[in-house]
Amino acid sequence: MNRNGRLALAFHTVFIGFILAPILVVCAVAFTSKGYLSLPTDGLSLRWFRAIAANPDFTSALWASLWLGTLSATISVALAVPAALAIARYRFPGREAVATLMQAPLMVPPAVLGIAFLRFFTVTGLSGSFAGLVMSHVVIIMPYALRLALSASTGLDPQIEHAAASLGASSFAIFRRVTLPLILPGVVSGWVLAFITSFDEVTMTVFIASPRTTTLPVRLFLYIQDNIDPLVAAVSAGLIALTAVAMILLDRIYGLDRLLVGRGGR
Amino acid sequence: MTTGESTRRPAESLRLTPYLLSGPALAVLAALLVVPLIATFLLSLHSFDLYKGIENVYNFRNYADIFSDPYFYRIYGRTFRIALIVTALAVLLGTPEAYILNRMRDPWRRICLLLVLGPLFISIVSRTLGWALLFGSTGLVNQGLMAAGLIESPLQFMYSETGVVIALTHVLVPFVVISVWASLRRLDPQVEHAAVSLGAGQSTVLFRIVLPQVMPGILSGAIIVFALAASAFATPAIIGGRRLQVAATLAYDEFLNTLNWPLGAAIAVLLVIANVVIVAGCNRLIERRYAQVFQ
């Protein structure tokens, strides 16, 4: 009853092939030795990876993305964790509304968010600024940070905190010595997920980025609009490698299926 | 935070705490989400003039323009048509895959799940780039099809609706897998055994027992995919190019090329409204149909 037949496995293989094909192609082309788009049939070469280093546009965009991701992830986690604790611990009027509102950014299409922020920043004088980018990213990644912090908080037995209080610990001590260590895996996973989301974000960012403050995905996107050459393939291959590492890490700490699907079932 | 020596009664401070804790996050969201969205709507009510720029008037002229111009109908029609096809394909591919994954044993299951869901963490630009590489007239897809003798001359995938559909399906099918997977994991395995013990063959079990129970998961996955496909930007921009516009790329064009911000804002607002109506409507239908079955 629990084994897949041959037809099922064949379908599955085709499916996996479909999923992996574009990614593999990008990685393959990145290693080409020729000066144009081709598969590395003549042997692997690192010339395009070296070309990245020589391209200041991409390297500065990479730093911008890393900086942006770190800042926005940290800020959104700092905001989301207390909110998650509030929602998980207390039954207060408006609790449902708060939880829904915190997930609201997910319901707005990123393109619309991009337009909204573009307008907002223009009116408030923040357009093209790094601070503006950070603010917009914080908004868009907060639901992810919240979701993981929330599931970690609700999984925490409130009686543990009561026990600590009965033993004389102050609220702050309880948080620092009991609550935080126990929800830490969820919080860290939330941070990593938020970082990845910010790092990858392109649709909204393409509306609000300026030539001075561009993220890597936006830089890639704009470059591709003009021409496609192995350079972008190399950049993408590098990103894919980094993402793979981050993902495996995330799976180890938290579990990918739990991350995306949540607990429950077998 | 209060300590045990506070002179305030614990119940009082307790009532404030959740608001204090969630306050900062809510403030940020109110300021940075609600306000910009309202500003966008207001922007859509302005007028735009090539020489004077954005005029601070309030009228619905942009909306009237959109509703009266067949060009816009074509764009929106294309947007939702693509979204519908992508949704259908994603469901057809993702549902069996989720079922197959569910029946696998570890370690295969974990590895395959990683492979299927992993691409969600890779930037959409890189994923779409892969399709751009595959789609060219000398790209792998055409090469493969010609080598297999299925076609004689290369097919046009780039800058075509077909290409956009394929690439978008690739990007969005993991969401169907997630949704169906979540539904499958909540099933009681003994129910399938019960059906078998009563005489059901394997296909009967699949279609009459498993599928009906998983239907809510399939439908919610479909709704997510539709909403994301309708508002997709990067993939249609790269694969579809300048000539094949969808709603989101059209808005981009208005904003960054034509500089007609009010019109761009109106396009965006309409897209959001259409999305919300469709998604909320479908959610309501699902709830009503399945409430008595699944609580």
Added chain:
Amino acid sequence: MLDGLTKSYGGIVAVDHLSLTVGEGEFVSLLGPSGCGKTTTLQMIAGFLEPSGGRISLDGADLLAVPPNKRGLGIVFQSYALFPHMTAAENVAFGLEMRRMPRADRDARVAEVLALVGLTALADRFPNRMSGGQQQRVALARALAIRPKVLLLDEPLSNLDAKLREEMQIELRQIQQRLGTTTILVTHDQAEAMALSDRVVIMNKGRVEQIAAPDVAYSEPASPFVANFLGKTNQFPAMLRADGGRHVVAIGELAWPADTALPPGPATISVRPERIGFTAAGGLPGVLRNRVFQGNHWLLQVQTASGLVTIIRQNNGEALPAEGDRIALSWRAEDMSVMAARDTAA
């Protein structure tokens, strides 16, 4: 009929050469603690698990050669396993649909079976709108609708609260007797097994400890495990001697005639708490340590040289010794069982 049925996983033997013949219309329980192999056995009979060895036959035909969806067995699962997207009537009709019964006959049979379990009013309700007891009845109706040759019940009452469980037990037995269906019940509740069954199969760690009628297993346990598992018991180390032509078992100076095939030597005596009484003199000496009131009976614990003895006396107004009193215990020879002096830890 199960013959030498065995199931092992790697180095672990889940079921060890189980042999059992169930007669037609008989109600047999597989009883034992968790992990004893009873559910594994049931799954093998149902066809969801393949045995590592042995045979299963039904009416003389080999059952292992038949796929699980053609075995014609009625199964009630522990979680009831009702189809959540079908009404009660549709659930019950499912097995009949698989047998291609025409619509009219199907509806008639469904109505008949639902009436049998008393759920005619709930025919069009969905499982998640029913209580646990109602769901359980639907599961039973579904299994019975197909007129199974054997009814398999996998801990069907364990999810119900105590009072409901007792009611269902009585109903279950009544229905089974009315229909005359051969039934195999799996449970860890010894009271349930003893109340319902014609015979019980007591299992421990994959092996059969005893197969007998409930009252026989209770009063003549075959092993210390059975004695401990069915109800409470007291066990005393004793010495079995050959005295003239009869055997005699003795604790210290007290001796009873013993009717057993065991050879002389160290042995274990098992006596049920409700069979021990007080005597003025000539009994096992001891001091009353604890006296606990439990409603319709008293639980007394007496410290003797052979260990702590538990006694149950009915709350019938008789005078009972007080804590600290010195008393002597006695019992009749026919109220005790003599077993080999094995390690009594189960």
